[in-house]
Amino acid sequence: MQRKKAHPYLLVLPALLYIGVWILYPMAKTFYLSFFSAPMVFSTDYFYVGLQNFSQMITDSIFWLTLRHAVLWVLLTLAIPFMVGLALAQILAYRRTRLFYATIYFIPMTISFIIAATVWGWIYNPVFGGLNIFLESLGLRGFTRQWLADPNLALFCLNMIGSWGYFGFCTLIILSAYQGVNPSLHDAAKVDGANSLQRFLHVTLPSIKYTLYFLLVFSVIAAMKTFDLVFVSTKGGPHHATEIVAVYVFHLLLVEGEINYAATLSATLTLIILVLTVFMTRFLYRKEA
Amino acid sequence: MNKGLRSLSREAVFNVVLVMFVLVALYPIYMLFSTSLKTPAEFYRSMFSLPSNPRWENYSMVFIKWGFYRNFINSLIFAGSVTSICLVLSVPAGYAFALYRFRGRDVLFITILLALTLSEVSLLIPIYQLLNDLKLINTYGGLIFPQVALGLPFAIFLLTTFFREIPAEVLDAGKIDGCSDLRLLWNIVLPLGMPAIKAVSVMELMWAWNSFFFPFVVTTKYHIMPLSVSLMHFKGRYTMQYGSMATTCVIMLLPMVVLYLVMQKSFVRGITFGAVKG
Numbered sequence: 001m002q003r004k005k006a007h008p009y010l011l012v013l014p015a016l017l018y019i020g021v022w023i024l025y026p027m028a029k030t031f032y033l034s035f036f037s038a039p040m041v042f043s044t045d046y047f048y049v050g051l052q053n054f055s056q057m058i059t060d061s062i063f064w065l066t067l068r069h070a071v072l073w074v075l076l077t078l079a080i081p082f083m084v085g086l087a088l089a090q091i092l093a094y095r096r097t098r099l100f101y102a103t104i105y106f107i108p109m110t111i112s113f114i115i116a117a118t119v120w121g122w123i124y125n126p127v128f129g130g131l132n133i134f135l136e137s138l139g140l141r142g143f144t145r146q147w148l149a150d151p152n153l154a155l156f157c158l159n160m161i162g163s164w165g166y167f168g169f170c171t172l173i174i175l176s177a178y179q180g181v182n183p184s185l186h187d188a189a190k191v192d193g194a195n196s197l198q199r200f201l202h203v204t205l206p207s208i209k210y211t212l213y214f215l216l217v218f219s220v221i222a223a224m225k226t227f228d229l230v231f232v233s234t235k236g237g238p239h240h241a242t243e244i245v246a247v248y249v250f251h252l253l254l255v256e257g258e259i260n261y262a263a264t265l266s267a268t269l270t271l272i273i274l275v276l277t278v279f280m281t282r283f284l285y286r287k288e289a
Numbered sequence: 290m291n292k293g294l295r296s297l298s299r300e301a302v303f304n305v306v307l308v309m310f311v312l313v314a315l316y317p318i319y320m321l322f323s324t325s326l327k328t329p330a331e332f333y334r335s336m337f338s339l340p341s342n343p344r345w346e347n348y349s350m351v352f353i354k355w356g357f358y359r360n361f362i363n364s365l366i367f368a369g370s371v372t373s374i375c376l377v378l379s380v381p382a383g384y385a386f387a388l389y390r391f392r393g394r395d396v397l398f399i400t401i402l403l404a405l406t407l408s409e410v411s412l413l414i415p416i417y418q419l420l421n422d423l424k425l426i427n428t429y430g431g432l433i434f435p436q437v438a439l440g441l442p443f444a445i446f447l448l449t450t451f452f453r454e455i456p457a458e459v460l461d462a463g464k465i466d467g468c469s470d471l472r473l474l475w476n477i478v479l480p481l482g483m484p485a486i487k488a489v490s491v492m493e494l495m496w497a498w499n500s501f502f503f504p505f506v507v508t509t510k511y512h513i514m515p516l517s518v519s520l521m522h523f524k525g526r527y528t529m530q531y532g533s534m535a536t537t538c539v540i541m542l543l544p545m546v547v548l549y550l551v552m553q554k555s556f557v558r559g560i561t562f563g564a565v566k567g
Binding site: 007008009011012014015016018019022023024025026027029030033084087088091092101103104105106107108110111112113114115116118119120122123128129130133164167168169172173176221224225227228232245246249250253254259262263266267269270273274277 | 303306307310311313314315317318320321324332333335336337377378379381382384385386389391394397400401403404405406407408409410411412413414415416418419434435437438441442445470495498499501502506517520521524531534535538541542545546548549550553557560561
């Protein structure tokens with residue numbers, strides 16, 4: 001009985017030590033570095049500069065651009081894969097073939113963004129790309145574009161690649177929540193004369209609410225963290241049209257050698273995600289509890 | 290009759306939508322596969338057509354002449370090690386978090402949950418310096434350690450949530466029979482928790498296999514690169530060789546698609562468990 005008290009600590013210790021060394025210490029160091037500056041690029045002779053890096057950040061127009069793109073990315077993710085997932089789950093909910101379809105829809109999620117970016121890069125290619133050829137064959141030559149090279153469209157086109165990987169995930173998650181919806185409630189509502197929209201709003205939606213919240217929070221975090229897809233496809237171009245925080249930091253770090261400024265941006269990104277997460281979970285889950 | 294007709298046509302629309310998204314999901318994969326068997330000229334002529342004369346030699350060329358087999362082996366070692374280390378660390382931790390009360394438990398667990406939200410880029414500078422100091426750049430260790438750190442919080446979270454569902458009576462029975470804590474873990478929690486452990490394994494494996502960010506920074510030498518990084522380098526070097534490029538993509542994606550289809554049940558459980566229960 002006496003040993004029982006010591007054991008749980010021994011069991012969690014290895015994992016905690018690991019997380020301490022490889023996550024908490026690096027995280028703390030990133031914050032620490034953001035208060036310092038180096039005499040020249042790629043140098044590690046730091047000196048303390050207080051909030052100077054942060055004031056540089058506030059006047060950095062590219063930083064604000066990355067934030068705007070992050071917000072746009074979140075909105076697009078909610079508008080396209082999230083909504084498609086909701087619609088597909090609604091169609092599939094009471095079908096026997098639902099697992100078959102959900103399984104197929106999820107396949108793109110198992111594929112690396114490096115590959116997705118490569119193949120979609122070909123589809124978007126203005127010269128031989130499938131999308132333009134497809135539009136031309138429909139007689140819609142006027143709609144052909146330079147897709148990823150068009151600053152007005154590039155971010156949207158990239159998000160479509162992300163959506164391709166993500167809509168199956170949304171479908172699957174929402175569909176699994178449908179399994180928890182009590183079918184007798186539906187029947188009761190039907191008897192009471194509720195139409196399908198009313199049944200969706202008053203029976204289905206309340207039952208799958210927490211899953212939708214989870215998906216919402218998850219989507220926002222994932223959107224803020226996006227890197228691979230943008231880095232491999234456009235590296236933030238053309239003319240910063242697809243610049244996002246992570247890619248910008250990467251550029252500052254490896255090309256410009258601005259270690260401390262890069263740390264400042266990373267620390268800010270971390271704070272933004274943390275605040276958003278805490279705020280969203282509190283707001284969404286507390287209201288009903 | 291009118292109503293029946295309307296529901297029939299609605300059915301038809303739904304089926305068209307469902308099939309359309311099947312095409313959306315699978316078409317790019319089909320395109321990669323068919324391109325992997327084409328010559329560049331054929332690819333330029335049309336992206337949609339099937340290869341007239343499948344060039345299976347693309348595969349042997351990429352694998353052997355380009356040396357892609359090395360990267361394949363690297364990815365196997367990398368993903369396999371990450372998964373094993375994650376399990377060794379997360380199973381005891383999940384067991385303790387789920388089935389013991391101890392001071393600081395909730396604070397520690399929430400810290401781990403918050404680690405799930407961290408972006409890789411915010412860890413990059415210190416981790417790179419750490420790996421550099423430990424002389425781990427361009428080594429398997431350099432690939433494995435950061436990826437374990439990224440995967441560990443999720444593994445602990447999922448296992449904890451699952452182990453909580455193990456009925457207390459079963460554990461009490463074990464205790465009465467005189468099982469020590471570790472025996473309890475080994476003889477009762479592990480077998481009962483197998484579905485969750487499987488789910489964590491397949492997800493960590495896939496996560497590591499597809500990961501790009503840290504591997505890209507940590508490996509600059511070809512012989513140590515995993516598939517994702519070498520694919521990126523091929524992309525720069527052989528821009529116009531679409532057939533062979535597609536071949537490398539197929540080689541990288543096929544094991545994961547097959548793993549997913551074979552382990553589909555574990556997979557779905559892993560993905561949906563946190564969402565629905567948490």
